[in-house]
Amino acid sequence: MKVETMEYIHNGNRQALTVIAVLVTFTTLCAAGRSAINLDISRSLEPSGRPGGMMINCSIDTTAAGIDTLARLAVFGSRPYGAGDDLDQLAVFDIWSKSPKLAEDLEEADVSVVGDLSSEPLTTPHLELIWRSYTASSRQVFKCVANGMDSDGQAASVSTTVQVGAMDAGCCYKMDKLSTELTGLSDKMGATLNLTGEVASQIISLNTLFGNMEALFTTADGRVITQIQSLANKFEKLEGKFDDVYGRNSPRMQTLTDKMEELQKKLNSLEQNINLQFRLSGIDKGRFDVSSVYEGRVYLVSKAEEVFNIARANNYCRESGGYLVELDDGQEYQFVFNLVSTIRGANSFWTGGNDIEEEGTWVYYNSKKPVPQLSWSGGQPDNMGGHEDCMEIRLNFGGLNDWLCNQPGKFICEIPI
CATH class of the missing domain: 1.10.287 (Helix Hairpins)
Incomplete structure (x- = not known):
């Protein structure tokens, strides 16, 4: 048998x-489910298959939302290559304005905005942004918020959030x-x-x-x-x-x-x-040198050699979608060491490693994860002088070194793809 x-x-x-x-399901664009408040994101394609315009439409069913008087609709978007919960207001329409308003950074772009706050029969209150010729964007999170009053005159608010992949229509x-x-x-x-x-x-x-x-x-x-x-x-x-x-x-x-x-x-x-x-399209090539891809990540090395400030440097990395480099193992360390070895005009390259909070306990600034056993230079870390609280790659030492956090050097960002 x-x-x-x-x-x-x-x-x-x-x-x-x-x-x-x-796999087939994976290719479907994200959109919020139908509810009291909805945020629909759609893209158009040119006949050639290249990306055309984009439309973000925030609409609300005031009855279902429990809002008797609608006072305001607003659409927010995540900051390009910033943290996922950092949202900027893209457009707003309230009852005190004659027309909806765009954020200042969008006013010069090829974007228009329309809206309607009335709840007349056959009318759905909405706020709509339209990019006529939309270029690739790294915004991945969009949010729609509605504010008003309920039938008892109390403040009422509803919102919905949509996350979409970092991809364009093409x-x-x-x-x-x-x-x-x-x-x-x-x-x-x-x-x-x-x-x-x-x-x-x-x-x-x-x-x-x-x-x-x-x-x-x-x-x-x-x-x-x-x-x-x-x-x-x-x-x-x-x-x-x-x-x-x-x-x-x-x-x-x-x-x-x-x-x-x-x-x-x-x-x-x-x-x-x-x-x-x-990722690469949002990186300031005037500020950073960019590595090749390693294990799903790229590394940025600041071009300017300046006094190191670990919080400020990590914010610069976050703006590019990452964080101060976190060397997880010997292979990653070797890749980054080889990278900075090719950069001329600098000897010190700052990482996210530090023992600022507790002397001798080395952690990474962004994730707070412990720094694993890596290739420290001979005798390091030695905390000479009592305040060497930041971890650098020191080329003339041939490895990692603890050093004063306010010394000049270049810093390294790690950007997940």
Whole structure:
């Protein structure tokens, strides 16, 4: 019998179909679910597939929200390459203004804003921002807030937040094409599985009948024995049919599986490249030198050599989407050491390591994680003078060194992609 083998293959490919379904779902843009307040984000595509405009629409059902008098609608967006919870107001419309207002930094951009706060029949209060020609943005979090009063005259407020991937319409167009191909593969594999599944189901059913009849063999008369023999012959023919069908379809199924895996790799690679380009597009190349990619991260080295201030330096790193470098192991340390070794005109490169809070307890400034055992220079850290509380890479020492936190040098940022 080959039924068990068939079931194993059948279930394995069902898992493959599940993977396809997950990948197809992954390419769908995020949007808030329909509720009292909604924030919808959509992009348009030019015929060439290049990104066109973008629309952010905040709307509210005042009845469902429990707001009797709507006083204000506002849309916020995360700061480019800043912390995820740092939001800037992009537009606002309140009852004291004749028209909605854009944030100052958007007034010169190719952006328009419209809105309506009335609750007249067939009218939905809304605030809408429209980019006519939208370039790649690193904003990933958007928020819509509505304020007003309820029927008792008490203050009422509702809000909703949407997080979207750092990608533009062009990339989504490519992902949609991959998604379509994956869906086609899913349909083909499903048809093949249905065919083999039907045959297998008949074999299992016939095998059960055969077993039941065989149990009666010892007490059966000649007619039953004849029926058993006939049933056995039919079973052998059906099993042979299954072997033939599976043999003809197995190579095709394997080919489809291989192609699916290839497309999955392309999709993953595309996502990584998109995220990298967005990260790089927001980095000030006049302020930083940028490394190649290492383990899903890039490293920035400040070009200016200045007096180090650990809090200020970490804020600069946060503006670029990262933090002062945190060397997690020897391999990462070696990569960063090799990087700074190629930079001329400097000897000291500051990291996030410090023992400011407790002498001798070295942690990273941003995450507060302990600094692992790394390649300290000989005899370091020595805390000479009693205030050497920051960790640097000192090239002429050939490794890490503890040093005064207010000394000149360059600092290193770590940026996850």
